[in-house]
Amino acid sequence: MQHTIREVRAFVVRGKGADYHDQGGKHWIDDHIATPMSGYPEYRQSRQSFGINVLGTLVIEIEADDGTVGFAVTTGGEIGAWIVENHLARFLEGRPVTDIERIWDQMYRSTLYYGRRGIVLNTISGIDLALYDLLGRLRQEPVYALLGGPVRDELQFYATGARPDIAQQLGFIGGKMPLHHGPAEGEDGLERNIALLADMREKVGPNFWLMYDCWMSLDVEYATRLAHRAADLGLKWIEEALIPDDYWGYAQLKKQLPPGMLMTTGEHEATRWGFRQLLETGVDIIQPDVGWCGGITELIKISALADAHGTLVVPHGSSVYSYHFVVTRTNSPFAEFLMMHESAEEVVPMFSPLLLNEPVPVNGRLRVPETPGFGVELNPEVERTRPYTH
Ligand SMILES: C[C@H](O)[C@H](O)[C@@H](O)[C@@H](O)C(=O)O
Numbered sequence: 001m002q003h004t005i006r007e008v009r010a011f012v013v014r015g016k017g018a019d020y021h022d023q024g025g026k027h028w029i030d031d032h033i034a035t036p037m038s039g040y041p042e043y044r045q046s047r048q049s050f051g052i053n054v055l056g057t058l059v060i061e062i063e064a065d066d067g068t069v070g071f072a073v074t075t076g077g078e079i080g081a082w083i084v085e086n087h088l089a090r091f092l093e094g095r096p097v098t099d100i101e102r103i104w105d106q107m108y109r110s111t112l113y114y115g116r117r118g119i120v121l122n123t124i125s126g127i128d129l130a131l132y133d134l135l136g137r138l139r140q141e142p143v144y145a146l147l148g149g150p151v152r153d154e155l156q157f158y159a160t161g162a163r164p165d166i167a168q169q170l171g172f173i174g175g176k177m178p179l180h181h182g183p184a185e186g187e188d189g190l191e192r193n194i195a196l197l198a199d200m201r202e203k204v205g206p207n208f209w210l211m212y213d214c215w216m217s218l219d220v221e222y223a224t225r226l227a228h229r230a231a232d233l234g235l236k237w238i239e240e241a242l243i244p245d246d247y248w249g250y251a252q253l254k255k256q257l258p259p260g261m262l263m264t265t266g267e268h269e270a271t272r273w274g275f276r277q278l279l280e281t282g283v284d285i286i287q288p289d290v291g292w293c294g295g296i297t298e299l300i301k302i303s304a305l306a307d308a309h310g311t312l313v314v315p316h317g318s319s320v321y322s323y324h325f326v327v328t329r330t331n332s333p334f335a336e337f338l339m340m341h342e343s344a345e346e347v348v349p350m351f352s353p354l355l356l357n358e359p360v361p362v363n364g365r366l367r368v369p370e371t372p373g374f375g376v377e378l379n380p381e382v383e384r385t386r387p388y389t390h
């Protein structure tokens with residue numbers, strides 16, 4: 001039976017949730033982490049000081065003609081809600097739920113004059129994810145079954161956070177740390193970056209994966225020096241060393257890295273075109289966020305392009321939205337789990353407290369639940385507002 005879309009609704013949630021950088025108190029994720037703003041000392045201690053958490057969470061609900069509601073969450077807040085209600089809803093309401101490709105193409109093409117990447121693609125991603133959630137609920141199938149089914153029984157994860165030593169004890173296959181010091185802090189900062197890595201290598205032994213996430217904070221020269229110093233400590237990959245638009249810098253960095261060290265990036269890239277340009281740099285692993293790159297519909301295309309290049313796709317941590325995708329792709333052998341516990345010492349749901357039934361890895365592994373859609377529900381105790389209607 002064909003179902004049509006009755007209404008699209010957009011809500012905003014403030015605090016934690018999908019805008020996972022929006023944490024309070026003393027959280028490892030906001031503790032002097034190197035960023036593109038680190039050249040300004042006043043913005044060096046905290047990423048919230050320059051606004052990493054200004055957007056907030058965007059919640060998108062899509063209701064079918066029989067009352068079934070699919071939803072998804074992403075980073076987008078009030079700006080995303082405005083785009084949904086005032087621009088994109090027109091391409092969904094009254095249309096078959098299965099019109100996913102046509103809806104995506106119209107959302108992308110109709111926003112090209114002000115979109116292409118960033119908040120507009122976050123919003124398009126959120127709508128696309130909500131459509132897949134709705135379709136899964138209508139068909140009573142998990143999203144991974146709509147994507148061709150699992151190619152592995154369970155997912156294995158590396159953990160991102162301040163404590164790779166604890167991640168090792170918790171059964172993860174590796175630990176990715178945020179880089180704390182960028183070029184503006186000179187040789188002293190570089191030595192401190194290396195000292196932290198050396199200390200962690202001492203704690204985890206020679207074989208546990210250790211990675212640095214540079215969050216767009218470096219230049220080619222500094223990243224090259226850091227990589228060569230870190231090679232002796234077995235750094236497995238250097239992540240997002242440069243700003244996303246510097247494809248030329250990434251191509252240069254890839255040529256200058258020590259043999260065997262991987263170059264990874266992509267969480268702030270979007271669309272098959274952006275990733276085509278990134279793949280031409282020789283990047284070893286791309287890390288699209290399914291809530292930011294264009295959703296499942298676009299990530300399928302990005303992943304196939306990467307597969308043809310022999311490039312792995314390990315999506316940026318985005319909870320169930322990446323798990324249902326990764327489990328169906330042969331070139332996604334493992335996934336990321338972001339440790340959102342404030343000291344990264346415990347496994348807690350990534351988007352907590354926003355979602356009910358949000359699964360987490362146990363001993364670094366997870367069987368994706370067979371529950372219809374993405375298998376999660378919105379927590380009714382989390383306050384949300386609908387700032388616009390149409
Ligand atoms: C840990 C990093 O600084 C970011 O906060 C993180 O969101 C992202 O870059 C990641 O790869 O998990």
Ligand SMILES: [Mg+2]
Nearest residue numbers: 213239240267
């Ligand atoms: Mg990253």
